[in-house]
Amino acid sequence: MSHIESSKNAALTRRKFLGSAVATTAGLTIAPGVLLFRAAQAKPAAQAVTSKVRWGLLIDNTKCSTGCDDCVTACKTVHKLEGHNRPETDVQWIRKLTVTDKQTGHVMSLPMMCQHCGNPPCVDVCPTGASFKRADGIVLVDRHICIGCRYCMMACPYKARSFEHEVVHDQSVSAPRGKGTVESCTLCVYRVDHGKIPACVEACNEAKHGAMLFGDLNDPESEISKRLTKYGGKEIRADLGLNTGVRYQGI
Amino acid sequence: MSVGLYKKKLSLLLAGLILTLPLSLFAEGILPTVPKAKAKATAEYGCVNPVADMRRNHMKYLLHHRDQTMHKGIRTKKYSLAKCIACHVTPDKNGKYPKFGDNDFFCSSCHNYAAVTIDCFQCHNDNPKSAYSSLNLNRQSLPEGHEKFTSNDTLPSGDAK
């Protein structure tokens, strides 16, 4: 290659490098929110999940307001959890709790969903093993082998699980659901496996509340781990020793 | 009855059965007509597996792969149920999609004939369009800032369509 061509090639590659550097910096500046909440790339589709990662949620209760239920609406929309106007039997994966301290009169509101425990009682009691904890910490119901005995619903201290009381139509691809099986918050496992964050967290961010944070609890450099180290985080019913994946601040 | 009479009845029965053999000429007409898929699965290797292999073993692939996806989070495209549906469930000339249970629904065309019950579609959506997109959602019902949210229900690579 002649000297001029090689220098031209060198210029091209330099330009390319500079271009990509600018683009990266621009990306970093323009969309800090996205990167902050999900630093890791989606795992390759053919790769099994491992326990190197442990997914968790951090709820900052100081930013969660009583009247807001964006997270609940988002969950219902994305997973197409239709209601039948039968609140006692309708499915609910995430709900807002309003907690009043009788002594002080203090009122607070927080989202409650499956806590994705490290020692899940629902997994212990399931007779067929349909209720299981994935290697990356997400607790799921394998609805192919669920027989609908509802023992896991008896066992859950957080009332996280719902039984599908009626025939289901028009299911979302992110949540195949059917009559006669038990279900609960999947931590949006379908979205997470494809490199996204749970719908409730994304809705909370979109609406600029910033009360919910999703991340890898095993990674000390992740935003969630850093915040937990700095400010601490409480489990609901910590006395049960369940090592939940969902932690709360400000309760 | 006596042995002679027994033999006579048996030979009559055999003769009757042999006489029904010509009916097999009509067998072609009573086998199910399986609707054609939308296209070959990929440009490189055509279909997922050879037809004969799929006919014999599709249940094994499905059962094995669903455990892989459920328990290990392996979501490869090759045995993805959503992609099976996307290819095999095609609309008729009026744009109407068949429902599970109809004879022109791909899985049902054989399963109705063989009288083998499957419960996949009690949970999984049998319609490729509805399963992937939430475009027919009423956007007015979503809180402010959520509008673009509905499109997150598609496969990220966009190759569902």
Next chain:
Amino acid sequence: MKKANFVEIEGRSAGYLALLGFLGIFILAALGSSFYMEHNGHHVTGMTNQIVWGMPHVFAVFLIVAASGALNIASISSVFNKTAYKPLARLSGLLAISLLLGGLMVLVLDLGRPDRLIIAMTRYNFRSIFAWNMILYNGFFLIVGIYLWTMMQRSLNKYTHYAGFAAFIWRLTLTTGTGSIFGFLVARQAYDSAIMAPMFVIMSFSFGLAIFLLVLLAAYNWTHRPLGDVIFNTLKNLLGVFVAAVLYFVIVQHLTNIYMAKDSGVEAFILLNGGIYTKLFWIGQILLGSLVPLALLYHPTWGKSRTLVGVAAMLVIIGGMAQMYVIIIGGQAYPLSLFPGMEVQSSFFDGVVNHYAPSLSEIMLGLGGMATAMITVVLAIKILRFLPESLADEVVDPQHS
């Protein structure tokens, strides 16, 4: 002692056929209810996401607990070598199998996916006490089947003691397992206790014997076979002991819970202000299920009347059902304590006492299970030799004049 002569009942009278028809109607109703619930989904029942186990489970758990208790009589004869009970051993084994059959039928038909029963029988999560119970229930059929076989085939009689012993250990394990279904649950304040398992064992003694006594009375009265006082009084007094024992366990359970501040809420709920649950506890379980039967059984004159003893056994059963209702449904009605000491409110019925109204289909399913248990006994005593021809005093105990 003259060996008891076992003879099949004739089973051709109009009364017998009417009984079969009566039980058959309940079974058909149960099958119909089960189809209705399974086809439409459980929203047609009274069970919800708050009260997940309802009337079917009350019936099913009662029948399963009674099943293991019904084997008691046979165990006493084979394991503890009380020869007076030996003639009753076959009926005891039969009743045990039948009650378990009825209970399991209700449990299985109430599942959200009963078509997946094969999965439940082949895939086990051994950390689950429920999975262990499935093995225990199936094994119970097998072991009691073998036990009955050793009793009914003369050449195998020498093994009866060993089969009886195996059955005895198995049934204690089974009832412990059933009680632990509740006792192992950390989530609910009404259950989380080690006393559930032994309490269920004692409840099984009481309910099983009450049902056994009623079946015995019915079978011998309606086939006009003699039932002597010796055997009758022995069983009656034994029932009294068991009823008292259950009362003891209930007192210990509630006293302990009352003492602990964290459980004072659920105890106040059951004992004082739980509405239907409080009524069922005091009137159903304590008064009708324990105190009145004790009075009837041990009273010097009342205890001699077979009718009143039968009434006492019936009341024990009713009290047992009330106890199951309070345990299973009352335990779920009381809200989960997510934030101890605080008031919680949500769109998912947190922090409130959960409402439950049993639907007709659930009740029919439960009654159908009881009918299945009874029809199995009624048919079996006609087909095979389960019932001794006579339980008169001379037959049972020649020394007694």
